[in-house]
Amino acid sequence: MPTILIKQATIVNENQQFVADILIKDGFIERVDKQIDTKSDQEINAGGLHLLPGCIDDQVHFREPGLTHKGEIYTESRAAVAGGITSFMEMPNTVPNTLTQGLLANKYAIAAQKSLANYSFFMGASNDNLDEVLKTDILNVCGIKVFMGSSTGNMLVDNPTTLEKLFSESPMLIATHCEDEATIQRNLAHYKYILGDNITIDYHPKIRSEEACYLSSSMAVELAKKNNTRLHILHISTEKETHLFDNQLALKDKRITAEACIHHMWFSDADYATKGNFIKWNPAIKTVSDRDGILQAVLDGRIDVIATDHAPHTLEEKSQSYLKAPSGGPLVQHALVAMLELYHQGKITLEQIAEKMAHNVAICFQIEKRGFIREGYWADLVLVDLNKHHKVQTDNILYKCKWSPFEGQTFNSSVTHTIVSGNLVYENGQLIEGINGKRLSFSR
Template sequence: MLTIRNATLADGREVDVRIDTSAGRITGVGSTLTESGDSIDAAGKLLLPGMIDAHVHFRQPGFDHKETWETGSRSAAAGGVTTVVDQPNTDPPTVDGEAFDRKADVAEASYVDYGINGGVTPDWNPDELFDRSLLALGEVFLADSTGEMGIEEDLFREAVERATDEYRVVTVHAEDADLFAEEATERPGDDYDAWSAYRTAEAEAEAVERAVEIGDEADAKVHVAHTSTPEGVDAAKSGGATCEVTPHHLFLSREDYDELGTFGRMNPPLRSEDRREAVFERVADGTVDIVATDHAPHTREEKDASIWDAPSGVPGVETALPLLLEAARKDELSYERVRDLTAANPADVFGLTRKGKVEQGLMADLVLVDPDASREIRGEDLHSKCGWTPFEGMRGVFPELTMVRGNVVYDGRDGEPEDGEFGEAVGENVRG
């Protein structure tokens, strides 16, 4: 048994939390729990449920030079993330049973718990996928022509209907390539803002509207990935879908291209400062459901190219919660809002009923932080294999301790994740 004493929860309550470390569960939350086993004095510290990052690309199998399950999950643990959901665009893509099993094998190296999403392509095999411990479908690329996994509306409708039958969420990447501004492609490769001009805000909003309309017709649970515009957020919510926002769309804008260059290329792209502020408002006021990172690392060498040749994507799994906690430290968000965005709401959206809260009977996935311990973010201090961050020089509040099911997977006092493969698959634990 382990007791965390005098901890402050996101709602301001000061409590003791008792953990059965053998079962990995919280067995008591109260003001005066009886002494039992080891204890940690958390006076003056904030105790949060571990972040559930519902959108990561850990790249393995197929792109191990960018990231692996070991390096990506170590980075997650150091950032207070205790569960990740990996997307299917690896090599081979996770679109059939064989590919799923191959990813499940390498995912066993994870430091944190994990879900595996199945992908949708013209040759996908839904029977094999749904026969596995699949967490959800997605990231499904609706009307996006920039990758091999983009699909048309008829196949998207088929996937949504099948996911509905299986009680699974469909996570959709919604950008309508027909609305991309082709004239922007004539701009030179060192005009970094051309990427944002090309992948227009209208392309996102239109595709979100189509996705949620199809989902509504099928009575499906549609979740819109990485909404980057207020129009996209509003289209998702008005259509009854849930949505997520990434830290890069929350804290960066087109004004940062001069400093980021091609390291700021991602899909959807960075938006105007006005749109960024409007998205932040929707995150703060409760409109947006989730913050998820879309952690998509590439090597420095790969990103050091023209804006038209560099791969899209940035790392973020280790810095998301620290950035949000820094915003809360500056009173831009409440700690309760951070808790809901990163843990309670993702657990609810994806049916992870034993995660997401500091409550008796739930998994002891916990993060202990000193809310005043703000420090500069530096890529060389992070644990992702890529070794860089788009948030270089910004500030974050990093965990002192990260626990997955009662196991300490990261101790910030020495700055390194603990040795061990602590993660377990969560696909069989979903609601259904």
């Protein structure tokens, strides 16, 4: 592998900022020093740029296999690295659902051939595949995904006996989507009775309500405490839920952790009037108070990591009526610059962005030698120019679906370079393909 020398970057790492050089050799960070004069195959002048550990996104839906008209591991990983995300963990609600070890292995085989970013895949749980779930290799798979709310295919886990067994017997991290299905269906029936099929997007947070989220999240927390389960609750969408989590323990000692997503910290229900179905997610984007409360919980440590829940659909699918339009949207290309925008607004620091989008994900999932800028660690790095403005437009969107909820938004910052496992894969707007990312491994 070619050696890379990054010169005079402002490094943001482990709650510090300092100017230094970094030497990358054989995929790893060999040296971090104030000045490194050794020869290298490639030199990057990073004066005036900020260097962060590559973002690790613990929740994406890249749609392969079975839903490749929406996105593919290849197309979405390209968008990810262009956005500074160097590693991803992908969810099991593809087609077929990833409910057997064979189907899980198939996804790893696809990623090995196609992914520009480093990768891992969740094993899916259903009401009737506990034996398969318990075969999962804790050293080579990021976790078990449990949908405690409606989902694609056979992935709704609502059997109390199954949930009890999963939480008591799983030897590894369980990540949950928490919405109470009975509450959602009751709310939907109520609004259908009043409005028939004329329900509009502004009713989405009323149907997938705060109550539905809190009932399910609190039940998951209760189950985890009872069984000492390693629980990670995904995409917290209400301020009320943030109080289920602790900020007194060090992250490495927590048994229960939580994630916030970009869209729940950026948009509010006021944006449905202009964005419509393009910000229809499950769980729903809710009030300004919820949005601000989630960000506050990120800052004070109740919420541990920031992710995207990247879930592309076609323009045609999203352009349907509210009841027909699927939930989810593409985010990986614009997640980091969106958080940097919050930095420009004085709402979060660069050090906190590095912590929540890289360091803490590595700690939560016990990822081997990633998530930090340290000698001996894999060189997963992103350089950003905090003063290079760019506008999100159709012609610079890399998602296969070719749209973004941020379309028309001008960001104050840009990603200039992305390095994945020691390989430069993105430079000043150009993707450099030919060497794929690596499978993540875990120290458990």
